[in-house]
Amino acid sequence: MIESLPPGLVLVLGALLVPLLRGRLRQALLLSLPVLGFVQLWLLPEGLIRSVDFFGYPLVAVRVDALSKAFGYVFYIAALLNTIYALHLKDGLQHVSALVYSGAAIAAVFVGDLISLFVYWELTSIASVFLIWARRTERSSRAGMRFLLVQVSSGVLLLAGAILHFTETGSLAFDHLGLVSLGTGLILVSFGIKAAFPLLHNWLQDAYPEATVTGTVVLSAFTTKLAIYALARGFAGTEILIPIGATMTAFPIFYAVIENDLRRVLSYSLNNQVGFMVVGVGIGTEMAIDGAVAHVFAHVIYKALLFMSMGAVLLRTGTIKATKLGGLYKSMPWTTCFCVVGAASISAFPLFSGFVSKSLILTAAADEHHTITFLVLLFASAGVFHHSGIKIPYFAFFAHDRGLRVKEAPLNMLLAMAAASALCIGIGVYPDPLYRLLPFTVSYDPYTTTHVVTTLQLLFFSALAFTVLMLTGLYPPERESINLDFDWTYRHALPALGSFLTRTAGAHSAALKEAGRRVLGRALERFTQLHTPPNILGEPWPPGPTAMWAALLLAAYLLLYFL
Amino acid sequence: MNDESARKRYWLDDPANVRRVIWGLVGVCALVVIADLLYEKHVHYGFQHWLGFDAVFGFASCVFLVLAAKQLRKILKRGEDYYD
Numbered sequence: 001m002i003e004s005l006p007p008g009l010v011l012v013l014g015a016l017l018v019p020l021l022r023g024r025l026r027q028a029l030l031l032s033l034p035v036l037g038f039v040q041l042w043l044l045p046e047g048l049i050r051s052v053d054f055f056g057y058p059l060v061a062v063r064v065d066a067l068s069k070a071f072g073y074v075f076y077i078a079a080l081l082n083t084i085y086a087l088h089l090k091d092g093l094q095h096v097s098a099l100v101y102s103g104a105a106i107a108a109v110f111v112g113d114l115i116s117l118f119v120y121w122e123l124t125s126i127a128s129v130f131l132i133w134a135r136r137t138e139r140s141s142r143a144g145m146r147f148l149l150v151q152v153s154s155g156v157l158l159l160a161g162a163i164l165h166f167t168e169t170g171s172l173a174f175d176h177l178g179l180v181s182l183g184t185g186l187i188l189v190s191f192g193i194k195a196a197f198p199l200l201h202n203w204l205q206d207a208y209p210e211a212t213v214t215g216t217v218v219l220s221a222f223t224t225k226l227a228i229y230a231l232a233r234g235f236a237g238t239e240i241l242i243p244i245g246a247t248m249t250a251f252p253i254f255y256a257v258i259e260n261d262l263r264r265v266l267s268y269s270l271n272n273q274v275g276f277m278v279v280g281v282g283i284g285t286e287m288a289i290d291g292a293v294a295h296v297f298a299h300v301i302y303k304a305l306l307f308m309s310m311g312a313v314l315l316r317t318g319t320i321k322a323t324k325l326g327g328l329y330k331s332m333p334w335t336t337c338f339c340v341v342g343a344a345s346i347s348a349f350p351l352f353s354g355f356v357s358k359s360l361i362l363t364a365a366a367d368e369h370h371t372i373t374f375l376v377l378l379f380a381s382a383g384v385f386h387h388s389g390i391k392i393p394y395f396a397f398f399a400h401d402r403g404l405r406v407k408e409a410p411l412n413m414l415l416a417m418a419a420a421s422a423l424c425i426g427i428g429v430y431p432d433p434l435y436r437l438l439p440f441t442v443s444y445d446p447y448t449t450t451h452v453v454t455t456l457q458l459l460f461f462s463a464l465a466f467t468v469l470m471l472t473g474l475y476p477p478e479r480e481s482i483n484l485d486f487d488w489t490y491r492h493a494l495p496a497l498g499s500f501l502t503r504t505a506g507a508h509s510a511a512l513k514e515a516g517r518r519v520l521g522r523a524l525e526r527f528t529q530l531h532t533p534p535n536i537l538g539e540p541w542p543p544g545p546t547a548m549w550a551a552l553l554l555a556a557y558l559l560l561y562f563l
Numbered sequence: 564m565n566d567e568s569a570r571k572r573y574w575l576d577d578p579a580n581v582r583r584v585i586w587g588l589v590g591v592c593a594l595v596v597i598a599d600l601l602y603e604k605h606v607h608y609g610f611q612h613w614l615g616f617d618a619v620f621g622f623a624s625c626v627f628l629v630l631a632a633k634q635l636r637k638i639l640k641r642g643e644d645y646y647d
Contacts, residue, residue: 257632258640330573366607374607378617382624398575449602454611456595458621464592465625467585476633482646483639491646 006062007044007072007110008120010037011079011103015096027087030095034080037106041072049112057172060112066439067293071109071229073437074297075102077423078221078304085308085416086214097130098218105222109229113172114162114187117230121158121194124223125151131215132207140210146491147207151223153555154193160551161186177234186548188235195227195278196271198247202487204271205255209263209320213311216263220270220307221300228277228296237284245282246373248275249380255485256387260478262320262396263310266303269388272380273299273346279377280361283368286440291360293438298353298427302345305420306392309339312409312417313396322391322478327401335409336397338417345424347389347459348381353424355455356431356446363444382462389459390466395478592618 005013014033021029046069050062079102086094101124108120125148132144164183166172177184189200196204204224208216235241249272256268273295280292312335313328314320329336341352348354358381365374408414427434431446469475505512574580596615604612611617 253628254632254635257629258636329575330571363607371608378620379624379628382621383628386625386628401576448605450605453595453598453602454604454606454617457599457615457617460588460592460595461618461621462625463588465622465629467588469626469629471585474633475629476636479636479640480643481640482643483636484641484645485639 005040006050006107007037007041007064008075008103008106008108010040011099011106012123013103015099015103018095018099019092026092026095030083030087030099031080033099034076034083034102037103038073038076038080041069041076044069054115059116060173061116062110063112064110066437067229067232068109070293070297070437070439071225072106074300075106075109075222075225078102078300079106081301081304081308081416081420082214082218082221084419085217085304085311085413087412088410089214091134093130094134094212094215097127097134098215101127101131101218102222105226108226112174114158114165114174115172117174118155118159118162121190121226122152122155124226125155128219128223131218132211134215135210135212143207143210146487147203150193150203154190156551156555157186157190157193160548160555161188161190163547163551174233176236179235179238179240183548184234188231188238191227191230191234192244193227195224195231195274196248197244197278198251199486201248201252201271202485205252205264205267205485206487208267208270209261213315217304217307217311220266220303224270224274225296225300228274228281228292231278231281232289232292236281236289238282241278241282242370242373245275245278245280246376248272248278250275250376250383253380253383253387255483256383257391258476258483260322260481262322262325262392263307263314265322265387265392266306266310269346269384270303272384273303275380276358276361276377279365279373283361283364283370285364285368287360287367287442287444288364290435290438290440290442290444291357291364294357294360294434295354297434297437298345298357298424301420301423301427302342302353305338305342305417305424306346306388308413308417308420309335309342310392310396312413315413316406316409317404321480322395322399323480324402325396325404326399327397328404328406329397330401331404331406332397332408334414335417336393338414338421339393339397341421341424343389343393345428347385348455349389349428349459350447350452350455351425351428353427355428356434357427359446359451359455360442360444378458382458385459385462386466390463 011033014029017029018026044064046065048062048064049060051058052061053059079099082098082102086098089095104120104123104127108117108124111117111120129144129148129151132140132147161183162172164186165177165181166183168181168183177187179185179188193200193203208219211219231241252268252271252275256265256272259265259268277292277295277299280288280295282288310320312332313325316332317325317328319325345352345354348358362374362377362381365377409417435441435444466475575584596618599614606612
């Protein structure tokens with residue numbers, strides 16, 4: 001029976017059993033589901049396509065190829081690591097939410113049409129928000145609502161784009177789309193929201209740090225990487241993605257340097273790492289796409305590892321502010337070690353996973369003569385070592401000893417971090433199995449003398465810069481503060497404008513009513529006139545654009561309603 | 564147990580050892596630049612052939628990043644309860 005189930009659904013269906021079980025039985029179920037799913041995926045042959053009939057239109061419920069398999073494997077690995085990390089939790093809501101969310105993300109990479117993609121796209125949004133709400137604070141409830149609104153809007157745009165694309169081409173197939181029409185443009189924006197493109201990015205840094213200790217780890221794995229899968233599938237070689245991705249690698253790291261909440265620092269660096277993948281997809285050569293996929297694979301694991309280590313710190317000390325932390329290596333030595341492994345991996349140190357994946361993208365950029373992009377990526381590589389590689393471990397575990405003496409992280413958390421660390425080092429030391437999983441299986445040797453020496457120069461001199469800035473006191477001290485980002489527009493500016501307008505309107509209500517009556521009367525007159533043939537609105541409208549406008553209006557209404 | 568571990572002196576608690584770590588880093592930095600003289604570089608761009616290009620680029624990038632972010636803070640920094 002299990003072979004006929006679309007990949008991912010074993011997690012979604014298994015989640016339904018979680019509330020029925022308690023204790024060891026529940027833990028056994030939680031652990032077995034990702035393993036079962038992984039084995040099922042292993043057995044699925046590449047090239048498999050299974051269609052179902054949907055109101056006379058064939059939808060591709062399952063499509064298995066090298067690209068989807070690579071994402072499927074790493075998503076299952078992430079799901080298993082997350083389960084181990086969260087195994088001590090008694091909160092069934094979080095387990096169910098994590099399983100449905102991971103399952104939906106996996107299912108989404110194995111569908112072959114835009115409508116099925118939309119369904120799982122929205123399911124990931126709805127399931128994941130509970131990982132934020134499960135913190136059960138006023139703050140997390142509001143952050144979760146903002147997160148959900150943005151995510152659902154992305155889905156609505158996807159649906160609108162799909163409908164428009166269908167009316168233009170008669171196809172709902174989710175293959176290469178390219179930026180060729182309004183429909184595919186809407187789909188690209190929808191993917192861009194989930195991938196956290198510049199100015200569409202802020203839901204990520206806003207919401208992820210507000211989730212629970214384990215929830216943030218789960219969130220870090222799937223949403224943005226599902227978007228990278230969708231971009232690689234639909235928009236490989238779309239040139240506009242190169243400058244977008246390059247901006248993503250560079251712009252968030254300035255924020256990461258001055259941010260005080262260490263899980264928010266990691267969210268900014270997540271945004272920066274996803275930028276590398278977007279550049280890879282935009283370049284679109286075989287090496288670049290392989291680089292993007294390899295980087296997803298490495299990134300999902302080391303990012304989860306970093307969030308796990310910060311989660312353990314939050315769990316044990318009750319805070320994740322750099323201003324309140326320091327010296328924890330004395331009481332959490334294992335967590336410190338694992339965090340350093342994650343930090344070395346994200347920084348692309350030789351023998352760690354980032355080293356064998358990120359360089360594919362940089363090499364592809366140089367091969368295609370994207371010189372400025374190459375230099376921006378090099379700048380971002382130095383920067384990521386600075387804020388993720390050094391800042392995170394330094395401020396949490398070293399720096400000033402604040403006298404915090406806590407217990408080491410729980411055993412299951414340590415095991416999850418150990419497994420993730422082993423994978424980070426394993427991939428770094430022996431990258432061949434990862435390279436064989438890639439869609440184009442390019443031949444690439446990361447361990448050339450040039451690559452090793454130049455990388456070490458970049459990284460050690462970044463460390464030297466940090467040391468010099470620290471010793472000279474030029475390094476900006478940690479402050480208990482937040483930094484304004486793009487969410488200021490919808491969290492502050494728009495509501496302020498709204499209340500200003502309401503106040504002004506209240507003060508002049510009589511005059512406004514009179515003016516309103518006049519305008520409405522005239523509009524009604526004009527409306528009647530327009531709706532009589534041969535005027536434009538008297539004609540019947542084609543259904544595609546109408547549905548699109550209806551969907552867009554609905555999205556706009558939803559946004560305005562909740563803000 | 565807590566009191567005991569609070570009193571315990573760790574290797575890094577000694578400023579002399581911190582200085583050793585820093586000098587170690589300086590030494591490694593010197594070594595990786597000297598290494599540039601000992602092999603034939605295979606790179607894409609002419610400028611990458613300069614001795615220690617990545618070293619200078621990495622150092623300059625980080626100094627720029629931190630000092631620019633410090634200036635940004637003047638504009639962007641708000642109290643923690645700003646949105647509450």
